[in-house]
Amino acid sequence: MQRLLTSVKRVLQVKKAMQEASLSPASLLPGAHQRFSTVPAVPLAKTDTWPENVGILALEVYFPAQYVDQTDLEKYNNVEAGRYTVGLGQTHMGFCSVQEDINSLCLTVVQQLMERTQLPWDSVGRLEVGTETIIDKSKAVKTVLMELFQDSGNTDIEGIDTTNACYGGTASLFNAANWVESSSWDGRYAMVVCGDIAVYPIGNARPTGGAGAVAMLVGPKAPLALERAGIDRPFTLDDLQFMIFHTPFCKMVQKSLARLMFNDFLSASSNTKTSLYKGLEDFRGLKLEDTYTNKDLDKALQKASLDMFNKKTKASLYLSTHNGNTYTSSLYGCLASLLSQHSAQALAGSRIGAFSYGSGLAASFFSFRVSQDASPGSPLEKLVSSVSDLPKRLASRKRMSPEEFTEIMDQREQFYHKVNFSPPGDISSLFPGTWYLEQVDELHRRKYARRPV
Amino acid sequence: MQRLLTSVKRVLQVKKAMQEASLSPASLLPGAHQRFSTVPAVPLAKTDTWPENVGILALEVYFPAQYVDQTDLEKYNNVEAGRYTVGLGQTHMGFCSVQEDINSLCLTVVQQLMERTQLPWDSVGRLEVGTETIIDKSKAVKTVLMELFQDSGNTDIEGIDTTNACYGGTASLFNAANWVESSSWDGRYAMVVCGDIAVYPIGNARPTGGAGAVAMLVGPKAPLALERAGIDRPFTLDDLQFMIFHTPFCKMVQKSLARLMFNDFLSASSNTKTSLYKGLEDFRGLKLEDTYTNKDLDKALQKASLDMFNKKTKASLYLSTHNGNTYTSSLYGCLASLLSQHSAQALAGSRIGAFSYGSGLAASFFSFRVSQDASPGSPLEKLVSSVSDLPKRLASRKRMSPEEFTEIMDQREQFYHKVNFSPPGDISSLFPGTWYLEQVDELHRRKYARRPV
Numbered sequence: 001m002q003r004l005l006t007s008v009k010r011v012l013q014v015k016k017a018m019q020e021a022s023l024s025p026a027s028l029l030p031g032a033h034q035r036f037s038t039v040p041a042v043p044l045a046k047t048d049t050w051p052e053n054v055g056i057l058a059l060e061v062y063f064p065a066q067y068v069d070q071t072d073l074e075k076y077n078n079v080e081a082g083r084y085t086v087g088l089g090q091t092h093m094g095f096c097s098v099q100e101d102i103n104s105l106c107l108t109v110v111q112q113l114m115e116r117t118q119l120p121w122d123s124v125g126r127l128e129v130g131t132e133t134i135i136d137k138s139k140a141v142k143t144v145l146m147e148l149f150q151d152s153g154n155t156d157i158e159g160i161d162t163t164n165a166c167y168g169g170t171a172s173l174f175n176a177a178n179w180v181e182s183s184s185w186d187g188r189y190a191m192v193v194c195g196d197i198a199v200y201p202i203g204n205a206r207p208t209g210g211a212g213a214v215a216m217l218v219g220p221k222a223p224l225a226l227e228r229a230g231i232d233r234p235f236t237l238d239d240l241q242f243m244i245f246h247t248p249f250c251k252m253v254q255k256s257l258a259r260l261m262f263n264d265f266l267s268a269s270s271n272t273k274t275s276l277y278k279g280l281e282d283f284r285g286l287k288l289e290d291t292y293t294n295k296d297l298d299k300a301l302q303k304a305s306l307d308m309f310n311k312k313t314k315a316s317l318y319l320s321t322h323n324g325n326t327y328t329s330s331l332y333g334c335l336a337s338l339l340s341q342h343s344a345q346a347l348a349g350s351r352i353g354a355f356s357y358g359s360g361l362a363a364s365f366f367s368f369r370v371s372q373d374a375s376p377g378s379p380l381e382k383l384v385s386s387v388s389d390l391p392k393r394l395a396s397r398k399r400m401s402p403e404e405f406t407e408i409m410d411q412r413e414q415f416y417h418k419v420n421f422s423p424p425g426d427i428s429s430l431f432p433g434t435w436y437l438e439q440v441d442e443l444h445r446r447k448y449a450r451r452p453v
Numbered sequence: 454m455q456r457l458l459t460s461v462k463r464v465l466q467v468k469k470a471m472q473e474a475s476l477s478p479a480s481l482l483p484g485a486h487q488r489f490s491t492v493p494a495v496p497l498a499k500t501d502t503w504p505e506n507v508g509i510l511a512l513e514v515y516f517p518a519q520y521v522d523q524t525d526l527e528k529y530n531n532v533e534a535g536r537y538t539v540g541l542g543q544t545h546m547g548f549c550s551v552q553e554d555i556n557s558l559c560l561t562v563v564q565q566l567m568e569r570t571q572l573p574w575d576s577v578g579r580l581e582v583g584t585e586t587i588i589d590k591s592k593a594v595k596t597v598l599m600e601l602f603q604d605s606g607n608t609d610i611e612g613i614d615t616t617n618a619c620y621g622g623t624a625s626l627f628n629a630a631n632w633v634e635s636s637s638w639d640g641r642y643a644m645v646v647c648g649d650i651a652v653y654p655i656g657n658a659r660p661t662g663g664a665g666a667v668a669m670l671v672g673p674k675a676p677l678a679l680e681r682a683g684i685d686r687p688f689t690l691d692d693l694q695f696m697i698f699h700t701p702f703c704k705m706v707q708k709s710l711a712r713l714m715f716n717d718f719l720s721a722s723s724n725t726k727t728s729l730y731k732g733l734e735d736f737r738g739l740k741l742e743d744t745y746t747n748k749d750l751d752k753a754l755q756k757a758s759l760d761m762f763n764k765k766t767k768a769s770l771y772l773s774t775h776n777g778n779t780y781t782s783s784l785y786g787c788l789a790s791l792l793s794q795h796s797a798q799a800l801a802g803s804r805i806g807a808f809s810y811g812s813g814l815a816a817s818f819f820s821f822r823v824s825q826d827a828s829p830g831s832p833l834e835k836l837v838s839s840v841s842d843l844p845k846r847l848a849s850r851k852r853m854s855p856e857e858f859t860e861i862m863d864q865r866e867q868f869y870h871k872v873n874f875s876p877p878g879d880i881s882s883l884f885p886g887t888w889y890l891e892q893v894d895e896l897h898r899r900k901y902a903r904r905p906v
Contacts, residue, residue, distance in 0.1 A: 049502050050636050134590040140617035143813035160617035160624045160815050164593035171613045174637070175628050182631035183503050183681040228636040360596035362613050 055222030060113035063212040068405040076402030089250030093324040098423040102133035107435035121152030125188030128159035130168025167358030169194030169328035190218040196327030210324020214332040223380035241350035244334040247320040258301035315341035340390040344374035508675030513566035516665040521858040529855030542703030546777040551876040555586040560888035574605030578641030581612035583621025620811030622647030622781035629671040643671040649780030663777020667785040676833035694803035697787040700773040711754035768794035793843040797827035
């Protein structure tokens with residue numbers, strides 16, 4: 001005996017569980033009720049319109065408990081001082097030992113989000129993972145995460161993995177929002193997970209590595225609502241109080257903001273007399289192709305856009321500066337950083353522009369609208385305070401020498417295709433509550449365990 | 454100068470193009486208009502409810518132009534006659550030469566769908582690929598397909614790839630339908646592509662290979678509408694006029710239908726006197742675990758369910774029987790087969806049950822509602838007639854000997870990681886209009902060309 005789609009009984013159980021949960025946006029409960037009181041009714045009633053303000057309700061960031069200092073790496077690699085710290089804008093780089101892989105990173109960040117929000121495990125109806133750190137060409141990381149939901153009996157969770165370079169996190173977020181807005185939404189939360197382990201060979205690219213993961217809870221009445229309808233005129237940076245970018249390395253982001261400003265300058269009428277674009281007038285006539293390599297323009301743009309960078313973007317680079325590139329989760333680490341560096345009051349009502357892209361390529365320029373309500377206990381205030389410990393958590397990591405870092409990278413390479421082994425390493429070097437790879441058997445099956453909280 | 458999301462101007466161009474196109478469901482045009490006349494309006498107007506009957510509007514199947522006969526393979530492998538043809542239920546197996554890969558398969562099936570429907574290339578607003586045939590761990594097949602859209606100037610297409618074993622096609626279909634039903638829908642079609650190349654090592658599993666791809670056009674007012682709301686009682690096979698399954702091999706599907714019937718039998722009250730369940734009464738008391746391996750039950754179930762199998766499922770196995778397993782596209786090949794073996798009249802108004810699963814695992818049991826209108830020129834009639842040539846196309850393939858097949862499989866293995874080469878082989882052995890791999894350069898970049906139609 002089966003039922004087509006979800007049974008009414010099951011949904012009522014979830015509804016009850018969600019009422020008991022600490023994080024239960026008022027909107028979700030009537031929504032779920034409304035959806036399921038109409039289960040037998042096809043077509044759907046007129047009241048079944050899109051839920052309001054679908055977006056990010058809660059967010060969790062995970063990064064490894066160890067890092068290498070980029071000034072140490074400059075010396076170790078015999079390059080001039082400042083090449084990584086100023087040239088790339090990177091001060092520290094997080095990295096994983098053999099004990100961690102993409103599955104363990106995602107297990108950790110999902111469990112931490114569930115524990116922080118105190119949601120019951122059966123309140124999640126969709127789970128999708130965006131990653132380009134592929135261990136298994138066929139099996140999704142999402143199916144590994146299902147182990148976390150096992151004890152709750154919640155096997156009814158839509159979604160699998162999605163992949164295109166660094167764009168996977170954004171694709172997952174959009175898919176999650178679409179699900180909540182579709183007739184197949186069952187009133188439960190969607191969870192979006194993104195994460196990657198970025199390792200480059202010895203050489204110029206190595207200091208642009210990093211590792212980490214982000215989990216996001218998606219639903220209606222979100223303090224960070226995805227803006228789905230456009231505006232009916234060309235937009236400029238004036239429309240965005242904050243602007244975040246996918247961050248391969250921080251200097252590239254500063255240049256990206258400068259480029260947006262240059263575009264604004266070019267599209268503004270030439271008699272616009274504003275101090276904003278001071279020093280750019282000489283470059284108005286350049287051919288587009290020439291603007292990409294003109295060093296003078298580069299300098300002028302960085303100077304002209306510095307204030308705007310400091311105001312709209314710099315705070316979002318806190319995690320990237322200290323931890324490096326995390327591919328699919330990079331943009332969402334920027335979002336967390338932005339929230340961690342401002343008060344709820346400063347963020348309330350603002351629009352956050354976001355530019356996500358992945359080689360290949362796929363790209364989206366989109367925006368979040370921050371809710372107006374920043375009062376104590378509001379969803380926004382809760383979200384902001386949940387990430388306020390980011391700097392403290394980053395500061396608590398262990399500094400490793402470039403020699404130790406290099407040895408561990410070699411170890412990762414050596415163990416990459418190995419079977420029948422237990423990764424060497426000290427569990428106590430992981431943050432409390434971190435999942436880690438315990439064993440890989442002869443059939444490549446991976447077994448995970450968790451360091452106690 | 455950028456615009457947030459799609460500009461109004463662009464959408465009006467698309468609208469015009471769609472009006473000129475041969476396949477332009479009446480519903481889509483007002484829908485698009487409605488959406489875009491409200492672009493500046495946030496929140497959305499009450500009239501922006503879900504579009505009706507979102508599902509499959511058109512469908513295209515691609516399979517290789519060569520196959521090996523399973524009776525030949527039985528002899529070649531020195532196994533008893535009938536082991537593959539009866540034991541597995543497989544009569545022929547399609548396979549690819551070195552000239553084809555997952556990208557070329559998907560290029561071919563997308564171009565064929567666009568040419569058959571005569572849609573302009575800018576009428577597609579979402580494109581997602583579900584596959585587990587991974588050439589590049591990071592770059593999506595979807596980004597390769599974007600080359601087809603290049604001349605039209607349509608670079609604004611959402612979606613990337615999604616992966617979990619054989620489930621990726623279904624995940625893509627659900628994501629496409631959610632997009633059409635969400636506030637981010639821009640009034641254009643979604644396209645879902647799934648495909649795989651299934652190759653097993655020499656031995657028992659090898660005859661369960663196959664290769665192929667399916668492309669589907671998704672939008673409102675579809676002749677095959679996805680049923681999104683459940684029914685408020687347990688369902689039985691009586692609720693489904695047809696039942697299709699993911700098909701690793703055909704015999705497994707016959708056993709799957711038999712199992713569904715057994716479940717119906719067990720859930721029916723024990724005093725239900727129906728000839729349907731004749732011969733099953735002896736097995737009512739078996740423990741669930743024991744039912745999986747009981748050979749007598751197996752025989753009794755196959756006998757009891759034979760009529761139902763012939764009526765509801767057998768027609769859907771036409772492609773699988775003659776071409777083998779195609780992983781993510783297997784279920785949608787079954788759907789195409791079902792349509793090719795029935796008249797529009799016979800299908801009209803029916804419900805098609807569908808069971809999709811992928812190892813790992815992820816699974817969905819869902820259903821399509823076939824539209825009532827089967828009149829000449831109706832969307833249903835057009836869809837059905839578009840796949841009616843499936844048997845003829847399969848019959849036109851070239852039969853290769855097991856020796857040739859084995860040699861080509863060895864060649865595929867040998868060329869798998871090779872760079873700087875042009876695949877050997879005769880282009881004329883491909884169907885007209887087939888895309889093929891022309892060259893792999895030293896940086897693993899793949900170049901494709903198309904055999905003229």
